[in-house]
Amino acid sequence: MNTTTDMPRGDSSTPRGAPDADVLVVGAGPTGLLLAGDLAESGIDVALLERRDHESNLSRAFTLHARTLEQLDARGMADELLRIGTPTRALHPFGRLSIDFSRLRTRFPFILTIPQWQVEGALLRRTEEAGATIVRGARVTGLRQDPDGVDVDVSHPDGTMTTLRARYVVGTDGVGSTVRRSLGMPFPGRPVIRSVMLADVLLDRAPDDIFNFSSNEEGFTFFAPFGDGWYRIIAWDRREQAPDDAPITLADVRDITERTIGDDLGMHDPRWLSRFHSDERQVPHYRQGRVFLAGDAAHVHSPAGGMGMNTGIQDAANLGWKLAAVLHGWADDALLDSYHAERHPVGRMVLRVSHALLTAVTTGSLLVRASRAVLATVVHQLIVVEARAARGISGIGITYRAPRGSHPLVGRRVPDLRLAEKPARLYEALREGKFVLVGRDVAAVAAPWAGRVVTAFPAAGLRPTLLVRPDGYAAWAAEDPDPDEVREALAQWLGPVDREGA
Known part of the structure; x- marks a missing residue:
């Protein structure tokens, strides 16, 4: 579905202080879509601004964890996604470390493998049905806030510029967030891995495990099924540290796969090939005045553990009802401070856990590889025990200070x-x-x-x-x-x- 809705207001004739929407959400990924849908269903006038003029069918994220599925269940969406995705009850990344989700006390004791674009499609339908305004091709170029609201400058595909005003703004516009940069908000952290290859391919031979992971001194390769015959491959070649924009071919992916697992599994017909680098970063504050940051705009980490999309969706679930309560006049503005107080420690925990997992799978020395069981113990010590690892990665174990x-x-x-x-x-x-x-x-x-x-x-x-x-x-x-x-x-x-x- 390609949705473009014009907002007739927001020109120079709009009196200062008269909002075009109660909330402007910038970025129509899973985080922004869930937030906009929650606000619209709560009777809040919300507009969702997205710089892309079309929906994406790419699948950068592909995992839903148990707590996220519970949040989607609370919105009547989980069963639809269960019919599409592939459940997996345990991960065996290396050595003796097994992350077993089957013992979690939840309706969803598993990981659900499902392409991000399908999650976005379901969230988009809900957001539209709830009555949110969705504006595609809207590129936010800057913002300014005052005690009563926020002015957002927007560039449109035809070259026109408008300024929209809202009582609150939420930046869900990803790692390169314009909202975050407009606030002058620092994004401290560091790169942790570069030249990771992504590929969606068909295979002649299925891997041994549903989530097949292999690593050695050459690098690592990870396979995950989408359930429709396609597989996502995440591969890293220790010897080839090319920049993100360097060309990538299926032969590159085949080569590292053969060197890590001994077989390229007959991969063919790639529908997507890409490189990326991964940073570990987190903003110091999730709120600045009337502007909030959520998802990758607030925190970014390695894909180890598959927690990125999940953490963003859970950010949105935390913030949405609080904004609605304040805008309806049922709660004081101080309630909005609890968004940072509750979610910032969660983002910090996710960075810590994903870093431990990434370190474990990318360490290439002969000594460490020969002592993989010892390395697994180090990971155990960081996230305590396997049961706690499952609770932390799944989100089931997240608690807020009382x-x-x-x-x-x-x-x-x-x-x-x-x-x-x-x-x-x-x-x-x-x-x-x-x-x-x-x-x-x-x-x-x-x-x-x-x-x-x-x-x-x-x-x-x-x-x-x-x-x-x-x-x-x-x-x-x-x-x-x-x-x-x-x-x-x-x-x-x-x-x-x-x-x-x-």
Whole structure:
């Protein structure tokens, strides 16, 4: 689908302070699409600006992890993607290190291999159906903010320039983010690997494992299936460190594959060949005034572990409901500071884990290769144990800091609880995009906040009363609370009932 929507406003006649949209999202990758869809479904006037004038069918990312699938399940999208993708329950990158996802307590105890363009297509359909404005061929060239809003300069394919105004702007425009540069935001870090080759190919012979990885003194080769006969190859030749724009041929990929696994598997008919280098970088602040950064615009790391697209989507899930709450007047602006407080440590953890995995697979000395089990132990020490590695890489183990004295569940991901009535699962109840109050005899207490919270009666065995945020984390919990305690928690998170929109 090729969507181009004109925004008639944003010219010089627009009075200063009159926004063209509540939120402008810059960049229509998975992060921006999920965020724009969430905001539009929440009744927020959102416009999504994308410099590409067409959808991409390239597949730079190809992995969805369990926590991301849970977020998509909370939006009614996971089952559609499960029908397309290929699940894998464990990774065996080298030696004795096995990352087993099958033991995770989730509806999705696996990695789902699926091309990024298919994920984007599903997110785009949802965003359009929700009523977001999508403007293609819109290249952001700069922005300025003041206490009331943000002015964004946009260049269009016909050469015209417009200035759009929004109450908030979110940069989801990738590693080369114009939004980040316009803020003057530093992006500290360093390159960690260069001249990595990517190829989507057909094979005459399937690899031994679903995710086949091999490394030696020559480099490494990694195969991942898309489920439709095509395979993604990620290959690195230690002896050939060409720049990103150097020509690449299928023969180059065949050569390193033969030198690492002893067989090129009869690869043929490449539909995509590319080189890239990988940096490890993270901005110091995810928020600057009325402008936010998410996804690769805020953090970038090696592809080891397949966490890039997933971390960006989870950034968006964290930020979207907070922007909606503030824009609807249900929460104070201070809530938006919690986006950085919660997601910046996650980005830092992802950099640390992906760096450990990359170091493990690219170390080429004879001593280290002869002691691969020892190297695996080093990785174990960094991410503690295999079970914790699976929880960290999958996102299931991510928690947010809770205020002192809170119930132990606060700040933790809430699993997909069984409910006694329809909807039958917590993540089905979250599809309304609201908080969910799970407890017995809470419907009457929550009635004044009916437009902001869904109540659910738990199945047998659940004791704590839980207030679950729209992103599936526990905002508040208590053992056998009285009605006044519940009202206090609802007022804290959803605002007093006399505010507009109650």
